Structure formats: C-alpha cells, structure tokens
Amino acid sequence: MGGLEGARLLLLLLLLGGAGTAWEPHKGKCPPSCSCTKDSALCTGSPHVPEGFPPTLLSLSLVRSEVTHLTSGSFLEVPSLHLLLFTANTFSVIGDDAFAGLSYLQYLFIEDNNISSISKNALRGLRSLTHLSLANNHLQTLPKFLFRGLETLSHVDLRGNPFLCDCRLLWLVLWLPRVNASVGAGACAGPPPLANKQLQHLDPDTFHCRTVELSWFQTLGEPALGVETFSYLGEPHVVLAQPFVGRCLFLVWDYLQQRFRPDGEIPAPSVVACKPLVLGSRLFVLVARLWGGSQLWSRPSRGLRLSPSQALAPELLLKPNDAELLWLDGEPCFVVAEASKAGRTTLLCRDGPGHGFYPRQSLHAWHRDTDAEPLELAGEPHLLLASASQRPVLYRWQHGRFSRRTDVPEAEDVYATRHFQVAGDVLVCLTRYLGDSMVMRWDGSMFRPLQALPSRGSLIFQPLLIAGDQLVLLGSDFTYSLVFQYEPDSGLLKLLQELGPPVPSAPRAFSFISVAGRRFLFTANFKGPTQVYQHLIQDLSA
Known part of the structure; x- marks a missing residue:
C-alpha cells in the first residue's frame, strides 16, 4: 500500500472514530458546519476556518469551504493535530506560517483546491511532517526553499498542477534527485518545448537562468x-x-x-x-x-x-587612426594604423640600448588604413588591417616580419575589426558604418560569413568577455547602441539590451575593468561624455 493511500485510510478511520463511539462534545466545542468525534472533525461549507475545537483534536478536514486564504494563526488552538486535509475548497493563497503551531502534524493533504500561490514560508515549523500533498491545484510554480526544514518528509505529491517549467522551477528540478523521499512531481504544462514532460526527467542544463545587464553607473567628463x-x-x-x-x-x-x-x-x-x-x-x-x-x-x-x-616615426605616422599593442617573439610592439595616403601603417618594436620603440616594418602602403587588430591563428601571430580603399587584409608573422596571407571576402567598406575566441573558434567582428556589420569565423584558410547585423552609423563593433559572458557591442551614431550576447548553442549573437543614454552619443570605443569586486564597462563617446556602466548578473531562478 502506498504511503499517501495509507495516510488517506488512516484519515478515514479517524473520521469514523477510533473507538467507534461518537464523541459528545461540550456545548460550543464542535463548530457549526462540522461533524465531530472524540479526536477528529469534518467541516463542510464553512465560510472561514472553524474555531472552538478542543486542543486535543488529532485530525481535521475542511471540504468545500469558502475560505479565501490561509494565514498565520489559523490553527493555533489545535496544536495536537496529526492530520490536516483540505479538499475542494475555494481558497487560492497560502500565506506565511499558515500552519504555525502544528509541530506534531504528520499528514498534510491540500488537494483539489483552487490554490495558485503558496508562500515560501507557508510550511515553516512543520518539523514532524512526513506526508505532503499539493496535488490537483492551480500551481504554476513553487517558491524556492518551500521544503526547507522539512527533513522528515518521506512522501510528496505534486501531480495535477499546471507547472510552468521555467527558471523559477529550476530549484525543484535540482531538488528532486537529491531528496530522500518518494515524490510524485507531475508534468510541465509549458512552455511548449517542455509541455507534458515529467519534472523528474528534465535536464537542469536546458534551463538558462543566468542573465546579465549593463546598468548606467557614472558619467565622466569630455568626449573621447x-x-x-x-x-x-x-x-x-x-x-x-x-x-x-x-x-x-x-x-x-x-x-x-x-x-x-x-x-x-x-x-x-x-x-x-x-x-x-x-x-x-x-x-x-x-x-x-x-x-x-x-x-x-x-x-x-x-x-x-x-x-x-x-x-615616434614622424616621417611615417602623419595621420594615425588606431594603435594596438602586440607581442612578437617575446618583445612588445605597437602597430599604428595610418589613415593618410602619404603615410604608412607602421610596426614599432622595442629595441636599442635606450629601450625605445623604433620602426620594424611598414605595412600596407597607400591604402589609408583605419584599424589594426592583432590576433592569433593556429598558434601564430597575425594582424588584420582594415582600410578605406579595399577589403580587410590578413598578415602572418613569419621570420621576423609580417607577410600578406589573404584578404576577407564579402567584406567591403569595413571600418574596423575586432576578434574573440569561443570553444577553439576564432571569430571576427567587422564594423561597417551603414549596411550590415558582420561576424565571420576562421575556417583554417579564410574567414567565412556567420551572421550579419544591421548597422546605423557604426564605427565600433567590439567583443568583450566579462565574468564569463561573451558580449559584443555594436555602436551607433544615430540610435541606441546594442549589446549582444554570444550563445554557444546556436553559435550566434542574440540581442541582450539597448545601451543608453539617449542618442546621439557616437561611441568610438568600449573597454572593461574589474575593481573592488565589481565590473564596469566604459564607453568613449565622440558626441558626449564617457559613460560608465556596471555589469550586473541576475539569477532568474532566485
């Protein structure tokens, strides 16, 4: 015989009267709408939780009552209860400490009611509870820590509820395989991908309950x-x-x-x-x-x-547009992208007795370069140059100098390039002022298109890894900048949020810093002051 079925049989015996003799209560000791025996009571259709029971009552059943909600103090006068049953009642809310004072209660059946909400502290203090049923109600979720302190539970029945299996229910999915009790958990009513799946069979890894937000923190000074x-x-x-x-x-x-x-x-x-x-x-x-x-x-x-x-190289650097740091053969170097046709993009490396930085190599003459991006491919240093006159060109470092390897196909009018790595793949973000900015993946010989994102006055499309979150920010001169998050499952960027303050701010660079246990994003704006945002992590399962 199952535990819940055995408990219901015990209830029946109690209602019939343990000794078979009806209890003749003192006047006022069996409330109206209730039938009482020596140690049990059955109440039907009561407009509120009945009062006036003797403190030695062992079982109480409320059927088809008109109680609107259960609150703290409802059962303080019956501290000896061992069994409490609610069936076909109209109440929809169970509040904090609804069963306060019932430290001896072992069986609690709340079945076939209209309950849609239960407080996380509703069951607090039920230290003797062994059997709990919330079956066949209207519960879409259960609050985290609902069962905290109920170490004596041996049987739990949650079946027949329209559970919405989202992040709020993740704690229950994690709790089920760990609890030392027999549990009838029921099935999901939604969302559609999980409909009709048993809670015991859900994989916690399918829940994506961690999200991030960039929240404005500080405004700093002049345009940058x-x-x-x-x-x-x-x-x-x-x-x-x-x-x-x-x-x-x-x-x-x-x-x-x-x-x-x-x-x-x-x-x-x-x-x-x-x-x-x-x-x-x-x-x-x-x-x-x-x-x-x-x-x-x-x-x-x-x-x-x-x-x-x-x-630094005054004859070469006439109109620099970008400067980047890179390490080559164990030595620090700078590469400066030159935007004038008369100058040249130049590699400056540390050299000489004064440890200054001197030209090591001139690159990409006559092309009016706008951006340089150092990256590593297959363990070798590379350099990606974007220019106003041709597609981005990829250089490889070999034998102490950069040599042209390939260009980036299907990438005209690219202003800037940035790269990031995920799961062994190298991806580049190509910024275009109008049209579509692009994400491409390195396939071992060239970059192949992966995703296109509409650009509206974009001069920066920059990836940043912040606290394990791979974000990519797309700046705009005409509207809000956009924050995307890379999703490993799809391999694509998903829009996370719009980044204020209101336009126009014209971002030109983003950078991340961690300080005092907090994480901050700086955005340098051409048409307004620098803005600082705080990176916040939200746990949707809390």
Whole structure:
C-alpha cells in the first residue's frame, strides 16, 4: 500500500472514530458546519476556518469551504493535530506560517483546491511532517526553499498542477534527485518545448537562468575617441583619449567615494589613441596624434611622473587612426594604423640600448588604413588591417616580419575589426558604418560569413568577455547602441539590451575593468561624455 493511500485510510478511520463511539462534545466545542468525534472533525461549507475545537483534536478536514486564504494563526488552538486535509475548497493563497503551531502534524493533504500561490514560508515549523500533498491545484510554480526544514518528509505529491517549467522551477528540478523521499512531481504544462514532460526527467542544463545587464553607473567628463583599461602596480587604471580638450586623462577608483576619479593627464592635442604598456614597474603610453607627431611617454618607476621620452616615426605616422599593442617573439610592439595616403601603417618594436620603440616594418602602403587588430591563428601571430580603399587584409608573422596571407571576402567598406575566441573558434567582428556589420569565423584558410547585423552609423563593433559572458557591442551614431550576447548553442549573437543614454552619443570605443569586486564597462563617446556602466548578473531562478 502506498504511503499517501495509507495516510488517506488512516484519515478515514479517524473520521469514523477510533473507538467507534461518537464523541459528545461540550456545548460550543464542535463548530457549526462540522461533524465531530472524540479526536477528529469534518467541516463542510464553512465560510472561514472553524474555531472552538478542543486542543486535543488529532485530525481535521475542511471540504468545500469558502475560505479565501490561509494565514498565520489559523490553527493555533489545535496544536495536537496529526492530520490536516483540505479538499475542494475555494481558497487560492497560502500565506506565511499558515500552519504555525502544528509541530506534531504528520499528514498534510491540500488537494483539489483552487490554490495558485503558496508562500515560501507557508510550511515553516512543520518539523514532524512526513506526508505532503499539493496535488490537483492551480500551481504554476513553487517558491524556492518551500521544503526547507522539512527533513522528515518521506512522501510528496505534486501531480495535477499546471507547472510552468521555467527558471523559477529550476530549484525543484535540482531538488528532486537529491531528496530522500518518494515524490510524485507531475508534468510541465509549458512552455511548449517542455509541455507534458515529467519534472523528474528534465535536464537542469536546458534551463538558462543566468542573465546579465549593463546598468548606467557614472558619467565622466569630455568626449573621447578611445578608452583603455590596465593594471599598474596592482591597481586598476583607465585612460581616455580626449581630442577636444587635448589630453590623455587617467582615472582610478576612489574607494571612499565609490566612483572613478581623475588621476593625472598627458597633454596631447588632437590625440586619437592613448595605448598603455606595463613592464614591471615601468609604464609606457603611446600617444597617437593627428597633428604634431605621435610620442612615447614613460614612467620609469613608482612615484615618478610620466614624461615624453621619444618621438615616434614622424616621417611615417602623419595621420594615425588606431594603435594596438602586440607581442612578437617575446618583445612588445605597437602597430599604428595610418589613415593618410602619404603615410604608412607602421610596426614599432622595442629595441636599442635606450629601450625605445623604433620602426620594424611598414605595412600596407597607400591604402589609408583605419584599424589594426592583432590576433592569433593556429598558434601564430597575425594582424588584420582594415582600410578605406579595399577589403580587410590578413598578415602572418613569419621570420621576423609580417607577410600578406589573404584578404576577407564579402567584406567591403569595413571600418574596423575586432576578434574573440569561443570553444577553439576564432571569430571576427567587422564594423561597417551603414549596411550590415558582420561576424565571420576562421575556417583554417579564410574567414567565412556567420551572421550579419544591421548597422546605423557604426564605427565600433567590439567583443568583450566579462565574468564569463561573451558580449559584443555594436555602436551607433544615430540610435541606441546594442549589446549582444554570444550563445554557444546556436553559435550566434542574440540581442541582450539597448545601451543608453539617449542618442546621439557616437561611441568610438568600449573597454572593461574589474575593481573592488565589481565590473564596469566604459564607453568613449565622440558626441558626449564617457559613460560608465556596471555589469550586473541576475539569477532568474532566485
């Protein structure tokens, strides 16, 4: 005989009277609409939870009552109850501590009612409960921790409820195989892919209950063309390229004010990029400028100020548009994309007794390059150059120099390129100002199209890995920027959110930094101040 069936038989025996003799209660001890024996009561059609029972009552059944909801204190006068049954009642809500005081209750049957909501603390204090049934109600979900503290449970019946098997029910799917009790869990009523599937057979990995949000946090200063984040002497730093006020502005985290604050600057009229390089206690910053020449600034050690240390290839870098750091044969190098037809994109590597950075190689002459992206393919350094005059060109580092390997097909009018890696695949994001920006995957010999996303004034399409979330941000000069999340199952980007503040802000660069246990996204805007967003993780199963 099953546990729940045995309990129902026990209920029947109690209702019939254990000794077979009807109990003759004192006046007022058996409420109206109830039938009572020595230690049990059956109440039908009561408008509220009946009162006036003797404290020694062992079983109580409420059938077809008009009670609207169960609240704390409803059963304080019957602390000896061992069995409590509700059938065909109209109440729809069970509130906190609805069964307070019933520390001896072993059997609780709440079946065939209209219950659609039950509090996570509804069963609190039922430390002797062995049999619980919530069968055949209108429950679409159950609150997390509903069964917390019910270590004595041996039988649970949840069948006959229209459960919506979403993230709110994930805890139950995880609880079922761990609980030391016989459970009739029932089936899913939805969503459609899971309809009619038994809860015991659901795979927890099919639930995607972790989502992220970028929430506005702080506004910082003047418009900027670039933003870089780096760690120096154990502390996180940010540097902004601000051409309109002519400086590279450094920011640090203020632990007292819980905000980012300025921490020095480099004067740099018409600056387009401030690229930091940290080598031990030494800090270098490549300052790429449209006019007046690009420079290398350095700080030899802690406590010293940044000062100009070198003019960088003035005959080659006439109108730089981008600067990137890369490591080649164990040495740090910078590549500066040159946007003028008279100049040349140049690779600058550390060399000589003064440890300055000098031209190692000129690349891609006459093509007005707009962007450079270092990446690694099959363990070899590569460089992807985008230009205003042709498709992006891929270079491979071999024998101490870059040589042309291939171009990127079906990729005209690409302004910038960025790459990311997932599950061994290398993907590139190709930015187009109008039309479609594109995601492509490396197949071993060339990049193949994977996904196209409409662009509306886009000059940046940038992937960022933040706390395990692979995000890709598509900037826009005309509307909101968009945040996408890479989905490993489909291999595609899925729209996550629009990124304010209201347009136009014209983002030109994004960068991520982690500080004080928090994660922040910086967006450098050409038509407005730099905005800082906090990366927040939401658990939809909570």
